[in-house]
Amino acid sequence: MTGTAPRTLLTLALFAAALAFPFLASGYHIYQGAQVLILAIALIGLNLLTGYNGQISLGHGAFFAIGGYGAAILTVKLGVPYFLAIPLASLVCFGAGFLFGFPALRFGGLYLALATFALAVATPQILAYKGFDAVTGGSSGVTLIKPRAPFGLPLSADQWLYLVCLACAAILYFAARNLVTSRIGRALVALRDQPIAAETMGVDAALYKTTCFGVSALYAGVAGGLSALAVGFVSPESFGLSLSLSFLVGIVVGGLASLGGMLFGALFIEFVPNLADQLSVTFGESAKALPGAIYGVLLILAMAIMPGGVAGALRSALRWASKTK
Template identity: 55%
Template sequence: MAMSDETMTGGASGSAKAAPVPKGRAAAAGGKSTLGQAVFVILLLGALALPFIFKNFTIFQMTMLMVYAIAILGLNLLTGINGQFSLGHGAFYAVGAYTAAIMMENLGIGYVWTLPVAGILCFVVGFLFGLPALRLEGIYLALATFALAVATPQFLKLTPFEHWTGGVQGIVIIKPDAPFGLDAVLNADQWLYFFTLAVGLFLYWLARNLVRSRTGRALMAIRDNPIAARSMGVNTSVYKATAFGISAMFTGIAGCLGAIVIQFVAPDSFTFALSVAILVGLVIGGVGWLPGALLGAAFIVFIPNVAEEISKGLAGAFYGFFLIAVIYLAPQGAGGLLRALVAKLGR
């Protein structure tokens, strides 16, 4: 952990004042902040205008892009911020999706209320899973989460749960219309796009503040040096389990939104391939860089379609080629590539 300016410049008596920040450095920091705000405003304006420009299928794709971005954001909090590796986030996505489907179709509850319930339920499941996983690290933790991802679809097919989950046939969800008379202006796809956008912005704000908070600093300290963090009084067990819970909460909310948008859930929709896709999005976007979730989600939504357009028979091969090319050209993901470009332009 880096020392503050006051700590670095203070004298032996503690009365020395901190050295002033150089004007060039302050101007550069201010310029980066202004540039980031300008980019955010431009992207937000483009996102607000998009549903009125493109057709429903493109709107559906962009909505799913935001859904996957939320799931990648949740995994980034666990892996990028806390340093725990997971191959099982597809299981938390499935829990959130089935929570929405059961509440909407079996219990007749409005879709808005499914989001907090899915978030709380997935937080509890993630926290409870994180407790026994505290003794596992590295590849052993990866294997435990892999087992979770593989077992979840099989549990959803079990006969005792078939009344709720629909078994192998799944559950069909009715797409909600825009409320408050907005259905006269927005169709169902446009409304779900704006609804997902609002939820995504709120969760991104929540994740950003979490990373900058005392809890976020503790999570990063555990990632960088768990022994030093423990010696400084950080309860590593509680923080690591909490990180699992928060990460699962984000991914569960993403699954809830995905079920509402797709209008269907079934066990075979949440195989291990989904967990791999979320992990791929994390690597492509940049591990530890929160805005990279959007770029990673764009990769897993659009690149398979591009590969299929090139060759339907070799779509998997072309997808793998694109993935290897991106990893080779940007080994630290989109975040590392952008930081390198900014540093180069700054010089």
């Protein structure tokens, strides 16, 4: 009881702050806030798969791309309204993830990392493929129109989109929270830690792992679709290996097998490249190396001294504080 009450309060306070944010901040900051929420959705999805179920994916940028392109093609080429396009595109992602999950069953840890790495590297080339030019716009991509606020609400397009992202993030966060605390969540963790024992206890490994892959891809798809709307543009170059690797950095920094921590992870991977951009004004081209260097060092340091990421560190700090009290 005492453990959960402050936590619920904290979540509510955070949500209230996030809700107030677009009415206090300026245009570009609202856009950045939406990006953070979008990244948090993708990170929660990847963490369900990698953190909770132990399946390594270095290629979630591919599912993010399917979501983005799906939303772009549905809205621009087929005239589907965006609030239907995003669920539809993320369902396609669920299907793609579920199907990729089947061969993944046979790979096991390391080989799955290899296959998803290959997926991440090949994605931009596949998106730019000339045969799909008519649909995907080839290497120049597709331009979207930012949705306006409905019912004549006095909101700017940025504010409206931020609120849409916030609603999606909140719903998907609570869905994931319920998933991991349920029987299914325990089965996913058991398959990660003790696969043989879990199967002996009657957990259907194939079903759980493929479905987990599908759900994880669905989250990445929602994030990709929202990102396409927020940026107003999709192109092959934005879905390369570096995107997939930044997702990995996000879940490691935020905390493997943590959901709340993904907010930290998202803030981190949104603002470190931004910081590098600002520094490059004074330091020139060499500042381009900064995000990669910070990411790389933090990945190794996190594994060495802080395997629980920010969330794990906060958790042990709280535990320490409650003990000394």
